[in-house]
Amino acid sequence: MAQAIAPASIGNSEFDRDTAVSRRGPGVFDATLSEGWTIFDAVNGGYLLALVGRALGEELPHSDPFSITAHYLTASRPGPAEIRTETIRAGRTLSTGQATLVQYDAQGAPVERLRVLASYGDLDALDPEVRTSAKPPVLPPVEQCLGASDAPDGKVVPGSNAITERLLLKLDPATIGWAVGQPSGKGETRAWFGLADGRDPDPLSLLLAVDALPPTAFDLGLMGWMPTVELTVHVRHRPAPGPLRVAVATRNLAHGFLEEDAEVWDSADRLVAQSRQLARVVQPG
Amino acid sequence: MAQAIAPASIGNSEFDRDTAVSRRGPGVFDATLSEGWTIFDAVNGGYLLALVGRALGEELPHSDPFSITAHYLTASRPGPAEIRTETIRAGRTLSTGQATLVQYDAQGAPVERLRVLASYGDLDALDPEVRTSAKPPVLPPVEQCLGASDAPDGKVVPGSNAITERLLLKLDPATIGWAVGQPSGKGETRAWFGLADGRDPDPLSLLLAVDALPPTAFDLGLMGWMPTVELTVHVRHRPAPGPLRVAVATRNLAHGFLEEDAEVWDSADRLVAQSRQLARVVQPG
Numbered sequence: 193m194a195q196a197i198a199p200a201s202i203g204n205s206e207f208d209r210d211t212a213v214s215r216r217g218p219g220v221f222d223a224t225l226s227e228g229w230t231i232f233d234a235v236n237g238g239y240l241l242a243l244v245g246r247a248l249g250e251e252l253p254h255s256d257p258f259s260i261t262a263h264y265l266t267a268s269r270p271g272p273a274e275i276r277t278e279t280i281r282a283g284r285t286l287s288t289g290q291a292t293l294v295q296y297d298a299q300g301a302p303v304e305r306l307r308v309l310a311s312y313g314d315l316d317a318l319d320p321e322v323r324t325s326a327k328p329p330v331l332p333p334v335e336q337c338l339g340a341s342d343a344p345d346g347k348v349v350p351g352s353n354a355i356t357e358r359l360l361l362k363l364d365p366a367t368i369g370w371a372v373g374q375p376s377g378k379g380e381t382r383a384w385f386g387l388a389d390g391r392d393p394d395p396l397s398l399l400l401a402v403d404a405l406p407p408t409a410f411d412l413g414l415m416g417w418m419p420t421v422e423l424t425v426h427v428r429h430r431p432a433p434g435p436l437r438v439a440v441a442t443r444n445l446a447h448g449f450l451e452e453d454a455e456v457w458d459s460a461d462r463l464v465a466q467s468r469q470l471a472r473v474v475q476p477g
Numbered sequence: 478m479a480q481a482i483a484p485a486s487i488g489n490s491e492f493d494r495d496t497a498v499s500r501r502g503p504g505v506f507d508a509t510l511s512e513g514w515t516i517f518d519a520v521n522g523g524y525l526l527a528l529v530g531r532a533l534g535e536e537l538p539h540s541d542p543f544s545i546t547a548h549y550l551t552a553s554r555p556g557p558a559e560i561r562t563e564t565i566r567a568g569r570t571l572s573t574g575q576a577t578l579v580q581y582d583a584q585g586a587p588v589e590r591l592r593v594l595a596s597y598g599d600l601d602a603l604d605p606e607v608r609t610s611a612k613p614p615v616l617p618p619v620e621q622c623l624g625a626s627d628a629p630d631g632k633v634v635p636g637s638n639a640i641t642e643r644l645l646l647k648l649d650p651a652t653i654g655w656a657v658g659q660p661s662g663k664g665e666t667r668a669w670f671g672l673a674d675g676r677d678p679d680p681l682s683l684l685l686a687v688d689a690l691p692p693t694a695f696d697l698g699l700m701g702w703m704p705t706v707e708l709t710v711h712v713r714h715r716p717a718p719g720p721l722r723v724a725v726a727t728r729n730l731a732h733g734f735l736e737e738d739a740e741v742w743d744s745a746d747r748l749v750a751q752s753r754q755l756a757r758v759v760q761p762g
Contacts, residue, residue, distance in 0.1 A: 261707070321731070326728035447604050473604075
């Protein structure tokens with residue numbers, strides 16, 4: 193008889209294990225970049241941001257990211273990594289810090305993968321008042337949305353898709369016409385988002401959620417690779433348990449670059465995170 | 478007979494003189510924060526970003542900001558300042574750098590005012606293709622818009638307003654109902670933007686333009702002070718000569734913070750810059 197397995201929870205899940213950091217000394221952490229969060233054979237940028245964000249939260253006096261920016265410098269690889277953090281300012285309600293993630297090359301030289309600048313606070317000390325005028329995205333019920341398992345060969349995009357096995361991503365059919373050669377031309381993607389092992393969202397998994405959907409450029413008919421130059425996320429409230437709704441849009445694809453704006457809404461209809469990234473358009477050869 | 482004065486131009490203007498940096502050594506610049514760019518008695522955040530942005534452009538192999546983020550740590554004061562830059566990565570088409578602006582206190586100790594992380598490129602080497610789906614803001618003709626000189630006592634907001642004398646800012650009347658006690662409640666501000674001495678826009682003045690309009694919170698009826706925690710600007714094209722149109726909006730004022738999204742459109746109808754800032758809501762006492 194199979195033994196009952198405790199469901200995954202915040203602190204005990206694939207996401208927590210794969211974003212774990214181990215303090216080696218003041219401002220220095222060890223980590224292992226998992227191969228489980230790759231897309232297009234690249235380690236997902238939101239996963240990297242969450243991992244570095246965890247280290248910063250452990251180093252700074254405040255533990256929740258309020259505004260966090262990453263510049264992606266070189267391609268990360270699954271395997272050992274080192275994070276070095278700097279406390280820039282320790283304030284009363286906000287602290288600011290910087291972090292770098294490096295990996296070592298075959299000669300043992302450190303190669304910087306990303307540089308992060310962020311301000312942290314306490315999401316449990318927020319003023320309760322809400323005057324949000326934005327409205328949640330309209331999505332079909334999750335049963336009518338489509339995921340990687342619905343794709344012809346189980347693959348949504350070319351290359352390694354390991355991240356799709358870690359996520360419960362159910363895309364609005366209106367935004368994935370590109371999968372059958374009929375992009376809508378609007379540059380929008382919407383999805384229900386969760387973690388495959390059932391772990392509830394938290395501020396760090398929001399950093400993953402904003403970068404986990406297929407590129408909006410697909411919906412413009414551009415099937416190339418869109419490496420992220422910079423990603424900035426605002427975390428505005430601790431997310432309630434349950435599924436998230438993520439809406440991503442691009443409005444300024446021009447001159448070889450595009451911006452992508454993402455909104456993350458929790459089950460209590462709060463706009464819990466907003467992000468913008470600048471990505472480069474790399475056309476298929 | 479008055480001698481003809483050469484009109485201000487890029488490189489020879491109030492803005493250029495007040496954002497000038499002087500290299501003291503590798504990665505170290507001196508500057509003077511002008512009192513001419515204050516609002517609410519504070520040195521304007523966009524002006525500070527432009528000044529630090531100029532130093533980074535002189536230090537990095539690439540001279541144009543593509544994505545630049547600042548975290549504002551302590552209040553800057555008019556007077557001497559020092560900028561220290563770090564080259565993080567010198568790439569082929571993009572370079573990434575970090576910078577800090579410090580001022581010295583009465584005891585001679587350095588106090589950090591802002592920390593900046595940015596990626597730079599060459600705006601003259603961009604792919605010409607444009608697929609922008611966003612549309613320029615609709616503004617009344619400039620003659621029907623209102624500026625500081627139209628306000629009852631020449632003051633748009635309380636405190637020092639020196640920056641309003643440096644700008645040609647003409648606001649859409651539909652977005653300044655707050656000035657007569659009738660905020661629209663939409664959280665939007667739109668304006669024609671130029672520099673008072675007639676200098677044309679350039680990538681650095683775009684960093685000023687995104688933070689130069691009255692707070693969108695005024696349009697929500699909140700007349701408090703909104704200090705910027707973090708500001709991220711994407712510069713997407715060198716602006717054409719002539720007036721800019723700036724549209725700012727907030728959609729997520731909640732829990733004591735708000736985001737403000739700004740778009741800057743040039744006279745050629747290009748979306749030349751986009752920004753988002755996270756600001757704190759400080760209610761009037």
